[in-house]
Amino acid sequence: MSSGPIGIFGGTFNPIHYGxxxxxxxxxxxxxxxxxxxxxxxxxxxxxxxxxSIAERLEMVRLAVAGEPGLACDDRETLRAGPxxxxxxxxxxxxxxxxxxxxxxxxxxxxxxxxxxxxxxxxLTDYAHLVVIARPGxxxxxxxxxxxxxxxxxxxxxDELLGRPAGNVHLLQLRPLDISSxxxxxxxxxxxxxxxxxPDPVWSRIRSAGLYGYNQAAQT
Ligand code: ATP
Numbered sequence: 397m398s399s400g401p402i403g404i405f406g407g408t409f410n411p412i413h414y415g416x417x418x419x420x421x422x423x424x425x426x427x428x429x430x431x432x433x434x435x436x437x438x439x440x441x442x443x444x445x446x447x448x449s450i451a452e453r454l455e456m457v458r459l460a461v462a463g464e465p466g467l468a469c470d471d472r473e474t475l476r477a478g479p480x481x482x483x484x485x486x487x488x489x490x491x492x493x494x495x496x497x498x499x500x501x502x503x504x505x506x507x508x509x510x511x512x513x514x515x516x517x518x519x520l521t522d523y524a525h526l527v528v529i530a531r532p533g534x535x536x537x538x539x540x541x542x543x544x545x546x547x548x549x550x551x552x553x554x555d556e557l558l559g560r561p562a563g564n565v566h567l568l569q570l571r572p573l574d575i576s577s578x579x580x581x582x583x584x585x586x587x588x589x590x591x592x593x594x595p596d597p598v599w600s601r602i603r604s605a606g607l608y609g610y611n612q613a614a615q616t
Contacts, residue, residue: 400430401498415575433470499524585609
């Protein structure tokens with residue numbers, strides 16, 4: 397049982413970068429959450445299988461949050477068979493924390509735009525609030541099924557939001573960091589350095605394991 401509201405930030409984290417980490421830290425501070433858990437998806441249902449194993453992606457998330465109080469790694473999706481549906485994870489987490497703790501499922505604006513393709517997406521707010529963060533190059537949806545669904549659920553006031561365990565959508569503008577895992581993978585594959593876009597221990601791990609086409613012989 398947790399002593400305060402919890403944020404849960406799912407993603408492929410292929411690899412984890414400062415866009416994820418800085419957002420997680422700012423969300424924790426802005427909302428006053430007890431902790432934000434980064435939850436790597438073992439088998440993301442909406443995209444082709446990541447080239448990097450879940451064991452490696454999980455290890456990189458662990459390295460990235462080590463020593464940062466208030467950020468944690470949640471490995472539940474790596475322990476379940478089948479597709480990693482967020483609704484299953486959030487339902488499971490709700491059972492663990494009990495009916496009163498506020499849960500905030502965090503996603504970027506790009507993820508929100510594709511929400512209608514998620515398994516049982518309208519049930520997510522039965523178990524948690526959705527906290528949606530702006531992301532450079534993306535906008536919050538203004539029309540369509542997701543926009544219509546979230547309009548009556550919008551809640552701007554943080555104390556109101558966290559006064560309830562679940563059920564609302566909160567849009568948040570954070571420091572914009574134009575970093576993506578795709579760009580990091582492309583840099584590495586092209587023999588260029590992704591340093592300062594992600595934590596050094598993660599970059600070290602990528603090099604020692606030869607991930608994303610990193611070639612030890614050619615790149616030092
Ligand atoms: P890829 O480039 O492989 O699609 P990504 O950088 O988008 O990866 P994901 O692991 O897919 O990273 O993202 C996990 C979550 O983090 C998503 O909800 C996404 O919107 C959000 N996110 C990723 N990068 C940023 C960023 N720079 N700023 C804000 N949110 C981000």
